[in-house]
Amino acid sequence: MAEPEGLLDIDNLSVSFRTPRGDLQALRNVSLKMGKGEIVGVIGESGCGKSTLINSIIGLLPANTCALSGHIRFAGEDIVGMADRDLRRLRGERITTIFQDPMTALNPVLSIGTQMTAIQYRRNSSPREKQRRTVEFLEKVRMPDAEKRLGQYPHQFSGGMRQRICIAMALLTEPDLLIADEPTTALDATLEVQVIRLLRELQRDIGCSVLFISHHLGAVAELCERVAIMYAGEVVEQGSVRDIFRDPRHPYTRKLLECDPGRILELRAVMPTIGGDLPDLVHIPKGCIFRERCPDRFERCSERPPVETIRAGHRAACHKARELANP
Amino acid sequence: MKPLLTVNDVTIRFPAANRLAARLSGQPRFIEAVAGVSFALEAGKTYALVGESGSGKTTLARAIVGLVPTHGGQIEFNGERISGLSENRLRRVRREIAMIFQDPLGSLSPRLKVRSTLAEPFTVHGETAGIERKIIALLEDVGLPAHFAERYPHQLSGGQARRVAVARALALRPKLVIADEPTAGLDVSIQGEVLNLLRDLQAKFGTTFLMISHNLNVVRHVADRMAVMYLGRIVEEGNTAAIFAAPRHRYTRALLSANLKPDPDHSAPLIEVEGETPSLLKRPSGCEFHPRCIFSLAVCKQQAPKEQIDAGHRFSCHNPG
Numbered sequence: 001m002a003e004p005e006g007l008l009d010i011d012n013l014s015v016s017f018r019t020p021r022g023d024l025q026a027l028r029n030v031s032l033k034m035g036k037g038e039i040v041g042v043i044g045e046s047g048c049g050k051s052t053l054i055n056s057i058i059g060l061l062p063a064n065t066c067a068l069s070g071h072i073r074f075a076g077e078d079i080v081g082m083a084d085r086d087l088r089r090l091r092g093e094r095i096t097t098i099f100q101d102p103m104t105a106l107n108p109v110l111s112i113g114t115q116m117t118a119i120q121y122r123r124n125s126s127p128r129e130k131q132r133r134t135v136e137f138l139e140k141v142r143m144p145d146a147e148k149r150l151g152q153y154p155h156q157f158s159g160g161m162r163q164r165i166c167i168a169m170a171l172l173t174e175p176d177l178l179i180a181d182e183p184t185t186a187l188d189a190t191l192e193v194q195v196i197r198l199l200r201e202l203q204r205d206i207g208c209s210v211l212f213i214s215h216h217l218g219a220v221a222e223l224c225e226r227v228a229i230m231y232a233g234e235v236v237e238q239g240s241v242r243d244i245f246r247d248p249r250h251p252y253t254r255k256l257l258e259c260d261p262g263r264i265l266e267l268r269a270v271m272p273t274i275g276g277d278l279p280d281l282v283h284i285p286k287g288c289i290f291r292e293r294c295p296d297r298f299e300r301c302s303e304r305p306p307v308e309t310i311r312a313g314h315r316a317a318c319h320k321a322r323e324l325a326n327p
Numbered sequence: 328m329k330p331l332l333t334v335n336d337v338t339i340r341f342p343a344a345n346r347l348a349a350r351l352s353g354q355p356r357f358i359e360a361v362a363g364v365s366f367a368l369e370a371g372k373t374y375a376l377v378g379e380s381g382s383g384k385t386t387l388a389r390a391i392v393g394l395v396p397t398h399g400g401q402i403e404f405n406g407e408r409i410s411g412l413s414e415n416r417l418r419r420v421r422r423e424i425a426m427i428f429q430d431p432l433g434s435l436s437p438r439l440k441v442r443s444t445l446a447e448p449f450t451v452h453g454e455t456a457g458i459e460r461k462i463i464a465l466l467e468d469v470g471l472p473a474h475f476a477e478r479y480p481h482q483l484s485g486g487q488a489r490r491v492a493v494a495r496a497l498a499l500r501p502k503l504v505i506a507d508e509p510t511a512g513l514d515v516s517i518q519g520e521v522l523n524l525l526r527d528l529q530a531k532f533g534t535t536f537l538m539i540s541h542n543l544n545v546v547r548h549v550a551d552r553m554a555v556m557y558l559g560r561i562v563e564e565g566n567t568a569a570i571f572a573a574p575r576h577r578y579t580r581a582l583l584s585a586n587l588k589p590d591p592d593h594s595a596p597l598i599e600v601e602g603e604t605p606s607l608l609k610r611p612s613g614c615e616f617h618p619r620c621i622f623s624l625a626v627c628k629q630q631a632p633k634e635q636i637d638a639g640h641r642f643s644c645h646n647p648g
Contacts, residue, residue: 045514046485159380160603188379188541189585190600196587215514218587241591259515261544262589267568268548269526271519277484 006073007176007209008034008057013070013080015052015061022282023066026052027233028289030070034177039203039210041220041241043256044230047278050213053230054179056080057211058095059087075176093122096170100182102162106154112138113150116169137168140205141198160191167198171206178203179211184219192216196223217260221245226313229253232278232289239314249308249316249324251294288318296320330367331405331535332391332503337364338399339383339390339559343608358607360386362559363400368552370502373529373536375546375567377582378556381604384539385429387556388505391537392426393417405502422452425496429507429539431488435480441466441491442476448498465494468531469524486517490524497528505537510545522549543586547571555579558607558615565640575640575647577623578616614645622646 015027027049034040044050055061057072059079072079074090099105107115116134123130131150138146141164154162163183170178180199184192196219203210214220220227221241228238229250237250248254255274257263264272276293279285285292287302294301300319308321318324339361343354350356361383368374376384389395391402393412402410409420425448428434435444445462449455463473469490480488489509496504509525510518522545528534540546546553547567554564555576563576574580581600601619605611611618617627624646632643 045516158603188604189543189587190379190581191603193585193587194600216587217515217589221589221591221593222587245589245591256515257589259519260589261515261518261542261548262586264548271522271548273519273523274516 006033007036007038007075008032008211009071009073010053010057011071011073013053013056013072014067015049015056015065016067017062018064018066019282024281025233025284026281027056028284030230030233030235032228032235032238034209034211036176037203037207037209038226039200039212039224041212041214041224041227042230043214043217043220043227045215045256047232047281048230049233050230051181052233054097054181054211054213057177057179058091058097059084060091092119093173094175095177095179096173096175097179097181098163098166098170098183100185102159102166102186103154105166106162108154111151111153112157112165116150116165116172119169120172122173133172134168137172138165140171140202141165141168143168160187160194163187163191163195164198167195167202171202171208174206175208177209177211179213181213182215183212184216185214192219193222199223217245217257218262229256233281234289234317236290236318237314237316239310239316243311243314247310247314247326249310249314249321250290250318251296251320251324252290253316254324255293255295290318296324328369329406331370332368332537333403334367334387334391334400335365335403336400337387337390337397337402337410338362339386339395340398354608360559360607361390364554364556364559364561365400366554366561366564368503368535368537370535371529371533372551373538373549375538375540375550375553376556377540377543377546377553379541379582379604381558381607382556383559384556385507386559388426388507388537388539391505392421392424418452422499423501424503424505425499425501427489427492427496427504427506427509429511431485431492432480432483434492435483435488437480439479440476441478441480441483444491445476445495445498448495452499454499461498465498468497468528469494485513486520489513489517489521493521493524493528497532497534500532501534503535503537505539507539508541509538510540510542518545525549543583555582558604558610560615560643561641562616562644563640563642565642569638569640573648575635575637575642576616576644577620577646577648579642580648581620614643622648 010032013027013030016023016025042050117130120130135146184195212224224241227241227244228235231252237253248257258272274293288305291297291301305317305319307315307317309315340357340359343356343358378384390397397410401408442462445465446458449458462476466473466475471490510521550567553567554561557578563579574583613629614627614632617623627645632645634641634643
């Protein structure tokens with residue numbers, strides 16, 4: 001699958017944090033490209049570096065970050081090493097974020113209308129115009145009686161409505177890139193479906209790119225065009241959703257898909273699992289990062305695997321990537 | 328076979344948050360979190376309560392262990408009525424019914440070592456003889472090495488904390504274990520481990536499980552029977568396989584179709600549910616699902632549907648699928 005015109009180009013990004021035990025290498029040589037208007041999913045379990053990836057893009061790495069290398073080019077400009085002043089120009093304007101928990105993302109002591117008007121401080125328009133725009137975006141996320149509800153506070157809305165408010169706020173600036181960090185994890189299934197549909201419609205409407213972080217394979221399959229699979233700080237495989245779900249080549253991707261009960265059609269007494277634990281990211285093991293837990297490991301896995309290109313846009317970091325084809 | 332647990336027409340009420348405002352606005356002064364629920368649980372099997380936030384499934388579970396009082400109906404355990412028992416008499420019953428709480432880390436005291444957490448059930452019920460040996464055996468049952476007894480909750484991973492919570496629930500070899508969302512928040516690779524553990528323990532000790540879950544993919548694999556709850560009522564109940572094969576209630580259908588398939592080529596038509604769950608203070612008329620149901624008929628608005636039974640499969644819908 002061809003990659004469209006670039007918007008975000010993460011190139012060989014590595015991030016380490018200083019800890020009492022030594023330097024924790026949270027991200028290692030991560031490369032990921034996103035095109036304009038593309039919806040890309042990032043899948044990974046706890047500790048895979050999803051949050052570090054987001055924080056690197058929005059320039060909010062914690063104070064104990066001790067090593068940062070590689071490039072994050074956003075519309076041609078490198079975010080790595082960018083001055084705070086310039087970053088602020090991007091963040092919250094051209095790159096916006098929706099977080100997992102809509103309650104903590106909203107200010108509990110300000111009404112929705114106040115928050116949504118305040119966030120437009122960069123716009124040179126009258127307060128009345130800002131309010132009109134607030135209502136317009138609340139209507140876009142299908143908030144009933146949007147105008148009447150401007151004076152209400154976050155606790156007066158249900159969880160699903162709060163997440164809609166967060167989406168409306170994130171889209172108010174018509175960003176180029178929307179980062180959605182597990183936006184449906186805290187929602188019930190029927191609401192999750194509603195929010196995913198809404199995101200897709202709004203994305204078409206506004207034309208922004210969406211980086212959708214999730215551990216829910218079903219949600220990614222429903223929304224995204226391309227997907228990257230992360231494990232222990234590395235992107236182990238990436239490609240079109242179709243290629244990854246139909247013909248996964250990295251053993252971790254294969255195991256992850258195998259473990260999802262939604263993909264197990266016949267009833268099973270024993271559920272599949274991935275044995276073992278995440279490797280220690282302070283003392284990175286030699287060779288392939290997944291080796292210890294990999295069902296397909298062999299001698300060569302003690303060497304770091306190359307990133308094999310399976311087909312256009314589909315890459316997997318595994319010595320056996322070419323052999324592990326689905327029948 | 329006589330069921331181990333029978334829940335018969337149980338109602339659980341809570342006072343509305345603002346009673347004065349409720350009175351002034353003519354709203355009810357109570358909300359019925361559980362409104363006339365009946366089901367029976369066969370010994371040695373797994374029964375799942377399914378539903379979205381606010382459906383009353385956790386409240387019902389808490390009532391079974393006696394953590395919230397019931398206001399109508401009866402709960403019978405092992406042929407004995409346990410709803411409305413005094414605290415003293417409940418304690419004896421609680422030996423037999425254990426609960427695994429939703430948030431495993433939150434349900435473990437941060438100041439207690441795993442050893443003390445696991446010792447507590449024995450101490451409470453006066454079984455202190457050989458307690459050290461019992462604790463080690465429990466850890467072994469849930470697949471944790473003995474040195475985990477010395478750890479504090481913050482030194483445990485999510486999966487390990489869940490195992491400790493399972494060990495605590497199993498300490499007194501209860502007949503019934505209520506597991507509230509036992510896999511929520513776990514990575515899929517670990518989800519399987521916890522489910523396998525519960526299944527092994529069921530095989531080993533014949534434990535009966537009442538599982539509360541919103542994860543239909545999990546329920547399909549582990550539950551023998553299930554009930555779907557909406558606004559504090561059971562709208563559909565039956566054999567898990569039968570419900571997944573042919574759901575009758577429109578809400579169950581919507582719930583199943585909202586269960587996104589991890590398959591990009593899967594294109595089952597999504598059944599849209601409109602809006603969100605209504606407030607318990609303003610229960611809709613007729614069938615309480617009608618404002619969100621795209622299949623609702625005129626009668627749905629006016630009349631609550633009667634429960635129909637079809638080969639052990641119960642449902643309440645005017646326009647079933």
